[in-house]
Amino acid sequence: MDSGMLGKIYSIQACEGVGYWHMAHSFVRGNWRNSDETSPMILQKCCHDMDIFLWLTGKHCKSVSSFGHLSHFKPECAPEGAHEHCTEECPAYATCPYSIERYLHHARNNCFGWPLDVVSPATNYDDFRRDLLAGPYSRCVYHCDNNVVDHQVVNLQFEDDLTLSFSMSAFDQRGRNTAVMGTEGFISSTTDESTIRVVKYNQGIESYEEFNTEAETDQFGHGGGDYILVKELVDLLNGEVSVASTCIDDSVESHIVALAVEKSRELGGELVHINDYVKTLN
Amino acid sequence: MSKKLTVAFAGLGSRGNAYAESCALMSDKIEIVACADIIPGKVTRFAEKYGVPAEGCYSSAEEMLQKDRLADVMFICTMDKQHYGHAIPALEKDYHLVLEKPISTDLRECTEIARVANERDRKVIVCHTMRYTPFARKIKEIIDSGVLGKVLSIQASEGVTFWHQAHSFVRGNWRNSDETSPMILQKCCHDMDMFLWLTGKHCKSVSSFGELSHFKAECAPEGAHERCSEECPAYATCPYSIERYLHHAKEGSFSWPLDVVSPATNYDDFRRDLLAGPYSRCVYHCDNNVVDHQVVNLQFEDDLTISFSMCAFTNGSCGRRLHIMGTHGDLIACTEDKQLKVNLFRRGIEEVQYVDTGALTDAFGHGGGDYILVEDLVSLFEGKCAESVTSINDSVESHVVSLAVEASRVSGGCLVKIDEYLKEIK
Numbered sequence A: 001m002d003s004g005m006l007g008k009i010y011s012i013q014a015c016e017g018v019g020y021w022h023m024a025h026s027f028v029r030g031n032w033r034n035s036d037e038t039s040p041m042i043l044q045k046c047c048h049d050m051d052i053f054l055w056l057t058g059k060h061c062k063s064v065s066s067f068g069h070l071s072h073f074k075p076e077c078a079p080e081g082a083h084e085h086c087t088e089e090c091p092a093y094a095t096c097p098y099s100i101e102r103y104l105h106h107a108r109n110n111c112f113g114w115p116l117d118v119v120s121p122a123t124n125y126d127d128f129r130r131d132l133l134a135g136p137y138s139r140c141v142y143h144c145d146n147n148v149v150d151h152q153v154v155n156l157q158f159e160d161d162l163t164l165s166f167s168m169s170a171f172d173q174r175g176r177n178t179a180v181m182g183t184e185g186f187i188s189s190t191t192d193e194s195t196i197r198v199v200k201y202n203q204g205i206e207s208y209e210e211f212n213t214e215a216e217t218d219q220f221g222h223g224g225g226d227y228i229l230v231k232e233l234v235d236l237l238n239g240e241v242s243v244a245s246t247c248i249d250d251s252v253e254s255h256i257v258a259l260a261v262e263k264s265r266e267l268g269g270e271l272v273h274i275n276d277y278v279k280t281l282n
Numbered sequence B: 001m002s003k004k005l006t007v008a009f010a011g012l013g014s015r016g017n018a019y020a021e022s023c024a025l026m027s028d029k030i031e032i033v034a035c036a037d038i039i040p041g042k043v044t045r046f047a048e049k050y051g052v053p054a055e056g057c058y059s060s061a062e063e064m065l066q067k068d069r070l071a072d073v074m075f076i077c078t079m080d081k082q083h084y085g086h087a088i089p090a091l092e093k094d095y096h097l098v099l100e101k102p103i104s105t106d107l108r109e110c111t112e113i114a115r116v117a118n119e120r121d122r123k124v125i126v127c128h129t130m131r132y133t134p135f136a137r138k139i140k141e142i143i144d145s146g147v148l149g150k151v152l153s154i155q156a157s158e159g160v161t162f163w164h165q166a167h168s169f170v171r172g173n174w175r176n177s178d179e180t181s182p183m184i185l186q187k188c189c190h191d192m193d194m195f196l197w198l199t200g201k202h203c204k205s206v207s208s209f210g211e212l213s214h215f216k217a218e219c220a221p222e223g224a225h226e227r228c229s230e231e232c233p234a235y236a237t238c239p240y241s242i243e244r245y246l247h248h249a250k251e252g253s254f255s256w257p258l259d260v261v262s263p264a265t266n267y268d269d270f271r272r273d274l275l276a277g278p279y280s281r282c283v284y285h286c287d288n289n290v291v292d293h294q295v296v297n298l299q300f301e302d303d304l305t306i307s308f309s310m311c312a313f314t315n316g317s318c319g320r321r322l323h324i325m326g327t328h329g330d331l332i333a334c335t336e337d338k339q340l341k342v343n344l345f346r347r348g349i350e351e352v353q354y355v356d357t358g359a360l361t362d363a364f365g366h367g368g369g370d371y372i373l374v375e376d377l378v379s380l381f382e383g384k385c386a387e388s389v390t391s392i393n394d395s396v397e398s399h400v401v402s403l404a405v406e407a408s409r410v411s412g413g414c415l416v417k418i419d420e421y422l423k424e425i426k
Helices: A020-029 A047-057 A101-108 A125-134 A222-237 A248-266 A274-281 B014-025 B040-050 B061-066 B080-092 B107-119 B134-145 B162-171 B189-199 B243-250 B267-276 B366-381 B392-410 B418-425
Strands: A009-017 A061-069 A151-158 A163-169 A175-182 A185-190 A195-200 A207-212 B005-010 B030-036 B073-076 B096-099 B124-126 B151-159 B203-211 B293-300 B305-311 B320-326 B329-334 B339-344 B351-356
Touching (some): A047 A151, A061 A248, A061 B293, A101 A125, A151 A248, A151 B203, B014 B073, B014 B366, B030 B061, B080 B096, B107 B124, B124 B392, B189 B293, B203 B418, B293 B392
Parallel strands (some): B005 B073, B096 B124
Antiparallel strands (some): A009 A175, A061 A151
């Protein structure tokens, strides 16, 4: 984007496809299920996205609007005869995507990485199963004390006519996809594939290029970010760099945007101007 | 019905010709008996290609509409703001209609056309061609089967493509909403209609941001000329120059959009016509005003939210993308891929299916829709189905939504509730 090869960037479309089982684990059964205890979804999960938009574009957000709801993970959506706790005896077990079957499947296959390691420190099936059934992660997803949204759409108006369209959904397996549209080219990327595809419009006949970042992103969590953040911390403290990439002064803006989006959502989609929103907080 | 369905064509541009091609392929069931266009060359070429007799040729739709009914059905493929003025007299002459979108740019005119048609028991089929494509029909089949569970979330995009924007929406017919339509209505009533049809739900409220940002004088490269030619200092690097037209002409490819620029099928005549006409104007120096990018949020019934992006700054492989997200599975569709990807969440272990949508999507324009619309027209008149899939009574809602979205955009993104919007315009 900074190279200028895309020309002037006027439009970004992005998504955070949380995924059905991650939603169930973290945002229905787990720690971030209730915004009274923790955060609204857009702040918890998508301040990443808001921050990325601000950082990638170097522009400020002027106004936002959003629709979103918790629609599915509620008692009224429970399948017929569903139990309060998930077990193989529940009549819906054979067809429910949100049962504990996924945990047990991975445990049977000896895969105890995340999110199983959140459920239990055990690395054998029997102990894992025992801990799972005794804890919050085997609650029925339709019978939890959750309140965070399971899907949300956001429009963002940035400076310089840049518009962003963003979708967060539990029912979306895509992970984070981003399309950046500029007057001279277009890029699309998916975090799953680690590949960035660039189309340049040239003189009217397009050319294509791909950048693969897999080797760098594979090793550590969050696409290598967990490691590089710590590495840069060391550089910062050694004086090799003078400012952190994500110092708090820069990061606060993503939180303002996320909370302004939440305000719009709560108001049923009303337009929220960032300046006005910030004034109401002061 | 043993006798052929007779049809007349008002407006002989790309759309008129596309449907005429389809009619010609069903010449055992359809006969083109009349045609009209204000450009004499278009009438001559059309009549010759489709065997329309001289007495069936008219120099305008108005002239053709002065006669008593000439055919069972009239295809109205004239310009956006002419639709009402052609549809009403045609209905009053008892034609059934195939009416290009948008029905009209004015909602009152849309509902008036529907009223007159219903009163006179005339069919009006609106050209929401996507509903006829095997691709879209397969998506609907999958949604209706329930295999995705409850659809709660849709994300979609229309990648107009940078050169298509320049051709149609900066230099060409649909560049200015005073003359034709706002972009969301012109290009994206297809998308709004898709959302309504695929989900079977109504839209409750909308919000939108969007602008014409790039194709303006202040964005012109340094030294850019008023008209595009190889002498312009920016020619070598501008994606919007006439180079793409010339490139295709040099290769002997004169199909759309070159055939809109000129009927010539040789390089020299094509180039001459290009340089003499509106399609060689500099894209930064046109009388255009329609937006080049827009984002839309739609709140439908039953908590369904839809996120939509229209953008000029895309390339041909983007096409229309649709991501349908349900409680038990999601579906990823791209018109350029002709293959659907369905993820079923099952018991926590996903199952991925790929669904091909057939060779028919390849053969004709708009993914086969241009052909199947005409095929369904014949079925309708043969009594094989009771109602058209895109009858005006169904199609108007997409126009209401599109115009409400435009009202939001123009207000800088304010929330527009559909009910209130309808009350205001009555």
